[in-house]
Amino acid sequence: MGSACFSRDVCLFILLINTCRVMGNVGLADADECAEDSDDCHIDALCQNTPKSYNCICKPGYTGDGRQCEGCC
């Protein structure tokens, strides 16, 4: 049972670190994926930064989910 307890503690420890990291990110300024150019928005989409994430919106005249936009009309 010692090893099971040990691994559970390790998991809890890792969970704690991850939780702290996530909470830290919430407390700090959000990463602007659009400015960092780490977004995967289509070239014909507008990148919109949001807390903890970002949105991709096809430009007017284009349709799609933001990752893929096609000219229409």
Ligand SMILES: [Ca+2]
């Ligand atoms: Ca963001």
